[in-house]
Amino acid sequence: MLNIDQIKIEIDISISFFNLFNTGKYIDLRGLPDITETLEKIELNSLVEIKEYRNIANFLNQIYDIFSKNKQNFDKNIEEQFSHFIYHREYVSMLYKTISIDGEIEDNATLSLFTIRKNINRIKNKTSGTLSSLINKFGKYLSIDRPIIRNERQCLAVKSEYRSRVKGMFVGKSDSGSTFFIEPEKLIELNEELLKLKSDEKTEISKIISHINFETVKRLKSIKNNIKVISYIDSMIGKANYAINNKGIYVTPSEQDKKIFFNGLRHPLIPKSEVIPLNLKLNEEGMIITGPNTGGKTVTLKSIGLAFLLSHAGFPILSYEAKLPYIKNIFTDIGDSQSVTQNLSTFSSHLKNLKIILDEANEYSLILIDELGTGTDPIEGAALGRAIIKRLLNKNSILFITSHLSEIKTYSIEEKRLETASMSFDVQTLRPTYKILIGVPGASHAIEISRRMGFDEELLRDAQNNIGEEYIKSEHLFSKMANSFETIEEEKNKIKMKKYEIEQLKKQYEKKYQKLKNKEVEKLDNETLKLKNEIRFLKNEVYNIMSDIKHASNQKNTDSLKKNLKKLEDISNKIEILNKKNEVKNSYTIKVGMDVKAPGGTIGRVISIKKNKAEIKIENSPINLTYNINELIPTKKKEKINKVTSFSNSSTKIPEIDLRGFTVAESIPEIENLISDMLFSNFNKGYIIHGKGTGKLSLGIWEYLRNCKEIKSFRVGKPNEGGTGVTVVEV
Numbered sequence: 001m002l003n004i005d006q007i008k009i010e011i012d013i014s015i016s017f018f019n020l021f022n023t024g025k026y027i028d029l030r031g032l033p034d035i036t037e038t039l040e041k042i043e044l045n046s047l048v049e050i051k052e053y054r055n056i057a058n059f060l061n062q063i064y065d066i067f068s069k070n071k072q073n074f075d076k077n078i079e080e081q082f083s084h085f086i087y088h089r090e091y092v093s094m095l096y097k098t099i100s101i102d103g104e105i106e107d108n109a110t111l112s113l114f115t116i117r118k119n120i121n122r123i124k125n126k127t128s129g130t131l132s133s134l135i136n137k138f139g140k141y142l143s144i145d146r147p148i149i150r151n152e153r154q155c156l157a158v159k160s161e162y163r164s165r166v167k168g169m170f171v172g173k174s175d176s177g178s179t180f181f182i183e184p185e186k187l188i189e190l191n192e193e194l195l196k197l198k199s200d201e202k203t204e205i206s207k208i209i210s211h212i213n214f215e216t217v218k219r220l221k222s223i224k225n226n227i228k229v230i231s232y233i234d235s236m237i238g239k240a241n242y243a244i245n246n247k248g249i250y251v252t253p254s255e256q257d258k259k260i261f262f263n264g265l266r267h268p269l270i271p272k273s274e275v276i277p278l279n280l281k282l283n284e285e286g287m288i289i290t291g292p293n294t295g296g297k298t299v300t301l302k303s304i305g306l307a308f309l310l311s312h313a314g315f316p317i318l319s320y321e322a323k324l325p326y327i328k329n330i331f332t333d334i335g336d337s338q339s340v341t342q343n344l345s346t347f348s349s350h351l352k353n354l355k356i357i358l359d360e361a362n363e364y365s366l367i368l369i370d371e372l373g374t375g376t377d378p379i380e381g382a383a384l385g386r387a388i389i390k391r392l393l394n395k396n397s398i399l400f401i402t403s404h405l406s407e408i409k410t411y412s413i414e415e416k417r418l419e420t421a422s423m424s425f426d427v428q429t430l431r432p433t434y435k436i437l438i439g440v441p442g443a444s445h446a447i448e449i450s451r452r453m454g455f456d457e458e459l460l461r462d463a464q465n466n467i468g469e470e471y472i473k474s475e476h477l478f479s480k481m482a483n484s485f486e487t488i489e490e491e492k493n494k495i496k497m498k499k500y501e502i503e504q505l506k507k508q509y510e511k512k513y514q515k516l517k518n519k520e521v522e523k524l525d526n527e528t529l530k531l532k533n534e535i536r537f538l539k540n541e542v543y544n545i546m547s548d549i550k551h552a553s554n555q556k557n558t559d560s561l562k563k564n565l566k567k568l569e570d571i572s573n574k575i576e577i578l579n580k581k582n583e584v585k586n587s588y589t590i591k592v593g594m595d596v597k598a599p600g601g602t603i604g605r606v607i608s609i610k611k612n613k614a615e616i617k618i619e620n621s622p623i624n625l626t627y628n629i630n631e632l633i634p635t636k637k638k639e640k641i642n643k644v645t646s647f648s649n650s651s652t653k654i655p656e657i658d659l660r661g662f663t664v665a666e667s668i669p670e671i672e673n674l675i676s677d678m679l680f681s682n683f684n685k686g687y688i689i690h691g692k693g694t695g696k697l698s699l700g701i702w703e704y705l706r707n708c709k710e711i712k713s714f715r716v717g718k719p720n721e722g723g724t725g726v727t728v729v730e731v
Contacts, residue, residue: 051103
């Protein structure tokens with residue numbers, strides 16, 4: 001078992017791979033060639049095929065490619081693991097240059113081999129030309145009209161009766177004796193030269209392979225270490241996939257705290273569709289688990305043991321949440337270890353295990369014992385069981401023990417260092433539920449389970465009569481306690497679910513409140529957002545039409561003026577309809593004489609109201625503007641307002657808005673309203689007051705103005721206009 005520092009390192013690395021894969025990024029090691037056997041052959045100096053050397057290059061190169069393509073996604077832990085891998089660039093390059101993809105030695109592997117093969121090809125071409133000429137000359141004497149190779153020599157297949165017509169060296173004859181294989185005189189010298197070159201080729205290839213083998217042996221230790229590195233990375237990939245696919249978590253054992261907690265612990269070998277998650281909490285030193293047979297007590301012990309074992313090996317455990325202490329060893333006595341050959345009965349085999357546990361257990365031990373005290377007389381078994389539990393508690397070991405014995409159930413309630421628990425049982429269906437109940441002992445329900453297994457009622461009644469009255473009372477009490485506890489747990493779970501729902505609703509409303517606070521009402525309602533976008537689009541159309549009207553007025557184009565005015569009237573009607581749709585009933589009433597704030601922060605006084613329209617006399621301005629009543633908010637003059645005033649000494653008042661304290665997002669609608677007012681009021685110049693500050697607001701405003709087609713130009717204010725704290729716009 002790993003020590004605590006090794007466990008921490010292992011889990012830290014495992015979490016890095018888990019996080020990488022959990023974000024949808026993968027390291028795919030599939031398709032890597034297995035070179036283990038090749039390296040073993042090289043180490044034993046056995047025969048290695050040429051293509052096996054190229055596989056070594058493929059292995060090294062593919063790993064390097066995987067790292068190069070994915071390293072931008074790696075954290076320091078994953079990068080460190082790949083840093084242990086050595087690429088051997090020159091060696092890989094040499095193998096690719098020397099060995100073809102088909103596992104043959106390349107012509108340009110060495111200069112000598114290149115020269116030899118070039119000469120071989122030259123001789124072959126010359127021989128081919130000579131053979132063609134001879135076949136044409138002696139064709140009528142040949143039994144086969146193509147060259148035949150016999151004893152590595154090029155020959156002609158001559159009919160036996162024409163043997164004397166073809167001069168050359170006799171090489172052999174066919175089985176029937178009807179054909180003689182003759183090496184013509186003209187080919188003897190060429191064949192000799194070809195055989196010599198092929199011998200030179202084999203010698204050169206042998207040298208090349210020896211060189212490759214020598215270079216491989218030099219790097220053998222490093223390449224074998226690369227396999228270990230990649231195998232370790234592959235194991236991390238496997239663990240990450242397992243954790244993601246099975247909803248597992250990594251848990252670092254605690255050295256200081258001995259408390260144990262599992263929320264949704266599952267046994268890894270039980271199918272997902274069948275497993276029932278286990279919720280367990282242990283604040284004491286041990287737990288005695290009771291309850292019916294086939295109720296899941298043994299599976300609970302095994303699930304706990306596996307969780308400890310996996311976490312201490314740096315593997316994920318199948319639990320939604322978990323907390324467990326650091327241990328150094330696990331002792332178990334689960335199952336029946338009787339053996340005829342070793343003269344061990346069921347009870348003596350248990351005793352043998354218990355003796356080892358009592359001798360070797362310490363404060364860093366986890367002890368799992370199934371059915372303590374069984375296999376002998378119940379009274380003696382219970383007495384021995386109590387003594388064993390007490391000894392192990394005194395050793396400060398962590399205990400999980402199952403039992404059916406009433407004495408041990410009672411002891412689990414009496415002993416402060418023990419937590420009692422039971423596996424629940426549904427008395428209505430006579431079936432176990434496989435859920436653990438903490439804090440209450442459980443009845444064994446042997447009679448009920450026997451009934452479910454098909455035992456006849458007469459036998460079961462007889463068995464019931466054989467049980468002592470006190471035992472029946474205690475079992476009935478345990479059963480009643482378990483049922484009450486289960487009911488309480490169900491109510492607690494309902495309360496938890498209700499609490500969770502309330503918390504989720506609270507979060508939703510807080511989010512909505514924040515959006516309201518940030519003036520993002522449209523984000524709460526898609527319909528409102530759609531309407532506002534339509535209104536904004538129509539306002540842009542108005543700007544375009546106003547420009548056309550100005551142009552037509554200058555050109556004195558009456559038809560164009562009438563056409564654009566009709567368009568303007570249509571759009572006005574559309575805007576009015578959309579505004580009605582977008583209306584929100586206000587809690588106040590706008591009246592004549594009331595001071596109000598209009599869109600853009602403009603302050604004015606209501607001078608008349610017609611239906612849902614109000615005419616506003618703008619403060620400090622000769623202008624009267626008309627607004628929808630729902631756009632107006634009652635205000636006091638002391639409130640911070642965006643006054644329409646002027647920095648100039650001119651008698652004409654120039655429109656302006658004060659955006660100090662606004663964000664860029666909050667400023668844009670106000671600027672749009674200023675531009676709209678300027679277009680409708682025939683002002684071609686206006687002031688935007690943004691202050692100096694950090695410059696963030698002014699930069700955002702200028703970026704908007706650059707892209708606004710209604711803006712003819714803009715500039716920073718002159719000293720008498722407010723300087724760099726003011727932007728002057730022209731439409």
